[in-house]
Amino acid sequence: MQQWKTALIVYAHQSPASFNAAVRDVAVQALTKQGYKVLVSDLYAMKFKASATAEDVKGDLKNPEHFVYNDEVMVAWQDGRLSDDIAEEQQKLEQAELVIFQFPLYWFSMPAIMKGWIDRVLIQGFAFTMQKMYDNGIFKDKRAMLSFTTGGTESMYLADGVHGDVNVLLWPLQNGVLRFCGFQVLAPQIFWCPAHSPVRSEMLEAWRERLRSVCVEKPLSFAPTEYFDLSFPGGFRLRPELRETCASLTHGITTAHHLGKPLPPDNQTKAKDS
Template sequence: MPSTLIVLAHPEPRSFNAQWAQASADASAALGHDVIWSDLYALGFDPAERAAHYDHPADLPFDALKAQGHAAETVLPADVAAELDKLRRADRIIFHFPMWWFAPPAMLKGWCDRALAHGALHSTAERFDTGMLRGKKALLCVTTGSSADESAHNGKEGDVNLLLWPLAYTLRYLGLTILQPVCVHGVHGYHRGARATALAERLGNALAGQAGLIAGFDDLPEITFNADDGFDAKGRLRADRPSVTPFIRHHP
């Protein structure tokens, strides 16, 4: 049976993000998937990586990668071990979260810092094209407070696809195939009158359409990344390889 992991990073269980995540879960279950949940706020997941999570000698400086690598060979923190088990079981991972201050919530960033543990989900030899989670797909389902126009490539709030690129590349580091984000814009509590009515209709349509989106999951477009062999021995993009993102580009 295929498995889908839903990762929800929103503190309000009555939020649209939570409803949207439930719609993804329901649609996945209807396809016969085993649905796994990581509702990070409901779990009380601690997003702050630090020495206290480990049996770390007080007289030594804390090195997160070394601590994670050692724990991966011995005993991982229980909350991290639980998340690792979910990630390993899942064939699909669907993230639901809002954009706050031009980035995913700190809860989700901290989940990446801790749950994507060195030695357990990546190593110097197993990353990017050889990542440990290759063969699995991830989708980012995102809300913004800004409008679609403001979130566009030339929008005042910044291109949402570029704002999401660091998270997408984090997941790419693990070997995952990352699908193009799905965004619902203008989601905030300050709409009034006709604008509030229009928002409610848009949100309802998004929820109603999620079953179709999930049914067509394997046909959704993917984000293009430069392959490992596109970089030279120093890790720089080869002159004869195209740049596929402003984050990795040839000198102007």
């Protein structure tokens, strides 16, 4: 059976007594028991800086009169001049074959401190290029997953729920961040409304059980990059012949590539044939 050697947990919660902390601890215990080396980036404890600024670059800027963050940090990464906190996180990520993002859902997304980790760590050159993205992404040999708690019940996040379909909510993070960088994206672990749940211990045990076989899980399904014309100009759209083929489909290809059709059920929450 395939097994990884290193896992990274990027963790964002202020309280060591939180349910998120308990979820993190279960992951550390379960993965360590399987022989993983587990690295944890406790972002609040680290006082990790969320804002992307010129302070992220050591030495002179390429263009101090017009600071363009993406350009400056890419050059700094190439030259080994990124700030120490970014370089340390990139070193952890390079080691890890499995990455778990553990957080409470804030305003339908992740906390600002974790978004800052993404903004500052997953920079161009290190995490992606326009030639190396999606199926051909730099991290295509790594797996990643979101594990998070919600303040609302599961029913609120159904297609007819007051908050709307959770699959739509997850698309920007799972496709726009993780898969864009090449990660094989595992189904999210969602802890629905633990603050008001009488079965929190059962939630933790289900998480522990899942982690016992996480290394053989099938990733979520995304539209293959080869479906799209990646040429300039006017490219980066579904190839015409595939558009004709998809015309007869009952559902769209993915949550976002819906082609005006009903969304494929559970596209961002369950792997096909799982």
